[in-house]
Amino acid sequence: MKVIYLDNAATTHPKPECVYQAVDRFNREAGGNPGRGGSRATLQAGSVVLEAREALAGLFNAADSSRVCFALNVTESLNTALKGILAPGDHVITSAMEHNAVARPLFALQSRGIEWTVVPCAPDGSLDPEDVRRAIRPHTRMMCVLHASNVTGTIMPIAEIGRIAREHGVLFVVDAAQTAGVLPLDVEAQHIDILAFAGHKGLLGPQGTGGMYIRPGITVRPLKEGGTGSRSESLQQPDFLPDALESGTMNTPGIAGLLAGVGYVRQQGIEVIRAHERRLTDMLLDGLREIPGCQVLGPASSLQRTAVVSFNLEGVDCGEVSMALDHRYGIMTRSGLHCAPLAHATLGTLERGACRMSPGYFTSEEDVAFAVRAVADIARRSRP
Amino acid sequence: MQPPGHDWYVLFPNHHQGLRLHRVLREAGVECTVAPTPRVASASCGISLLIQEADLTLVSRLAAEHGIEVSGTVKVARTAHWQYRGC
Numbered sequence: 483m484k485v486i487y488l489d490n491a492a493t494t495h496p497k498p499e500c501v502y503q504a505v506d507r508f509n510r511e512a513g514g515n516p517g518r519g520g521s522r523a524t525l526q527a528g529s530v531v532l533e534a535r536e537a538l539a540g541l542f543n544a545a546d547s548s549r550v551c552f553a554l555n556v557t558e559s560l561n562t563a564l565k566g567i568l569a570p571g572d573h574v575i576t577s578a579m580e581h582n583a584v585a586r587p588l589f590a591l592q593s594r595g596i597e598w599t600v601v602p603c604a605p606d607g608s609l610d611p612e613d614v615r616r617a618i619r620p621h622t623r624m625m626c627v628l629h630a631s632n633v634t635g636t637i638m639p640i641a642e643i644g645r646i647a648r649e650h651g652v653l654f655v656v657d658a659a660q661t662a663g664v665l666p667l668d669v670e671a672q673h674i675d676i677l678a679f680a681g682h683k684g685l686l687g688p689q690g691t692g693g694m695y696i697r698p699g700i701t702v703r704p705l706k707e708g709g710t711g712s713r714s715e716s717l718q719q720p721d722f723l724p725d726a727l728e729s730g731t732m733n734t735p736g737i738a739g740l741l742a743g744v745g746y747v748r749q750q751g752i753e754v755i756r757a758h759e760r761r762l763t764d765m766l767l768d769g770l771r772e773i774p775g776c777q778v779l780g781p782a783s784s785l786q787r788t789a790v791v792s793f794n795l796e797g798v799d800c801g802e803v804s805m806a807l808d809h810r811y812g813i814m815t816r817s818g819l820h821c822a823p824l825a826h827a828t829l830g831t832l833e834r835g836a837c838r839m840s841p842g843y844f845t846s847e848e849d850v851a852f853a854v855r856a857v858a859d860i861a862r863r864s865r866p
Numbered sequence: 867m868q869p870p871g872h873d874w875y876v877l878f879p880n881h882h883q884g885l886r887l888h889r890v891l892r893e894a895g896v897e898c899t900v901a902p903t904p905r906v907a908s909a910s911c912g913i914s915l916l917i918q919e920a921d922l923t924l925v926s927r928l929a930a931e932h933g934i935e936v937s938g939t940v941k942v943a944r945t946a947h948w949q950y951r952g953c
Binding site: 547712 | 888
């Protein structure tokens with residue numbers, strides 16, 4: 483049975499051939515540990531990391547590449563941004579569509595004296611920036627909003643929220659897990675102070691890669707201290723970036739792959755990638771809506787969403803739908819709550835969950851047409 | 867036969883800045899060699915760039931032009947391993 487991978491919101495698959503080659507080449511031919519000593523192997527590895535920082539800074543229109551800090555994933559970066567900035571007495575604002583990567587650290591921080599306001603979203607997951615403005619208090623330190631929902635693909639008005647944050651002197655943190663490489667990101671135009679990204683989703687790199695850009699002038703306390711290859715004579719953690727936030731050996735083979743992935747994205751063009759994914763999203767939205775008993779979550783138009791479509795079939799558990807799609811049709815999806823209980827509460831599906839299909843740049847229109855037919859088949863077989 | 871004299875080492879706060887200047891100097895055709903930082907220059911275990919005395923001003927200017935952070939430039943007595951240098 484042919485496998486159709488529709489779980490690109492979890493991680494993109496497959497990767498471009500150049501990504502596989504870059505990881506393999508690094509492991510076989512470079513292999514040094516960046517920043518550790520001055521051997522040629524170290525320099526080769528260090529050059530890969532430097533190029534990756536610069537490529538990402540270019541993609542996000544960030545002037546200073548030394549402020550791109552790598553991490554194992556976007557969750558690690560978001561934890562660092564939240565726990566490394568917020569202090570007791572601070573107030574933080576988020577949307578009601580946040581992933582647990584933001585919601586869980588903030589839930590934990592509440593017990594340490596941080597106040598958290600969740601701004602409600604519409605039933606399709608959309609957020610009114612004016613509601614965010616109304617939530618600002620005198621002690622608001624930060625707004626942390628995801629760029630697009632991992633459940634509905636709903637795109638948040640981050641440029642408008644960024645403007646409001648800047649007007650009020652509030653830090654603006656963006657969780658770009660679902661959008662880096664898929665939607666345009668510009669830390670200047672969108673007034674983003676910290677941009678956290680996943681390396682293994684839209685940027686097409688391997689798993690175990692992610693990071694964040696931190697605007698100059700913002701100090702983030704590290705979550706961990708350790709070897710950085712710099713100031714080794716001192717027991718005090720370096721206070722400059724990227725070293726301050728990059729203790730321990732990094733996933734350099736993964737970063738080599740991420741560099742290749744970013745190169746591929748830039749070569750193809752984000753507009754081209756977005757146009758392809760919008761076509762697939764429209765096909766899914768149109769096709770699923772025609773199936774009797776199929777409830778599609780999220781915004782009506784592909785213009786307002788990334789390539790993520792969650793749905794439910796009347797009378798059928800979302801897990802059963804996902805399992806049938808896998809075993810009967812070879813289609814990989816994700817069911818349940820997608821690590822986003824806040825989002826499912828907003829959508830009214832906290833109890834029920836949903837089945838999520840997320841095509842990617844390598845998904846074909848034929849794949850999506852087959853997936854729609856498969857869902858229709860499951861719906862027909864499930865009718866009493 | 868070890869030549870007498872001194873070497874000039876450019877020191878950096880971290881690898882990122884050192885690698886950036888290395889690239890800038892290569893692109894500008896300025897001879898330089900990446901080297902582990904000599905202990906007499908700094909206790910840091912990071913990298914340095916060995917440059918020629920005649921290029922000191924040019925290197926400082928290029929670093930400033932590209933916004934590259936340099937921790938200092940130090941003069942170190944030449945040792946027996948001079949032959950591995952590119953400059």
